[in-house]
Amino acid sequence: MYCPFCRNADSRVVDSRLAEDGSAIRRRRQCPECGRRFSTVETTSLSVIKRSGVGEPFSRGKVINGVRKACQGRPVSEDDLAMLAQEVEESIRASGVAEIDAHEVGLAILKPLQKLDQVAYLRFASVYQAFESLEDFEAAIAVLRRDSLHGSSAPAVAQGR
Numbered sequence: 001m002y003c004p005f006c007r008n009a010d011s012r013v014v015d016s017r018l019a020e021d022g023s024a025i026r027r028r029r030q031c032p033e034c035g036r037r038f039s040t041v042e043t044t045s046l047s048v049i050k051r052s053g054v055g056e057p058f059s060r061g062k063v064i065n066g067v068r069k070a071c072q073g074r075p076v077s078e079d080d081l082a083m084l085a086q087e088v089e090e091s092i093r094a095s096g097v098a099e100i101d102a103h104e105v106g107l108a109i110l111k112p113l114q115k116l117d118q119v120a121y122l123r124f125a126s127v128y129q130a131f132e133s134l135e136d137f138e139a140a141i142a143v144l145r146r147d148s149l150h151g152s153s154a155p156a157v158a159q160g161r
């Protein structure tokens, strides 16, 4: 790897540290030519296989672009989108796969998007799960209602004597 300061082709590792979740190694390097230090981060590659069969590196930016349209007019900030993309990448990496179908990336987006904004979730799910009728929407809304009931009713029940 080239030194980013003087473009020398050689560098020496002075420290290596594993990221907390074990998904990356951060190395501190020193250039023997100019003596300056810089960091590199090493992660396993994660490929997304497109419908055409062509693989490309996983990109948080593509996740964000895919979700942004569904979030139009919704109270969702750029920070929310960045967090969602990070969550999607972490959940895919945690599954330990080196390759994933583009369609499965879409499915991995559904869960964090449901937490973020239910309307955006329904828009996105209608495309990714190929909703064809009002019944498909009604079924998805029923699931959302059930999930939000589960979330709020549990503490009240626990208060009995």
Ligand SMILES: [Zn+2]
Residues within 6 Å of the ligand: 003, 004, 005, 006, 007, 008, 031, 032, 033, 034, 035, 036
């Ligand atoms: Zn240098």
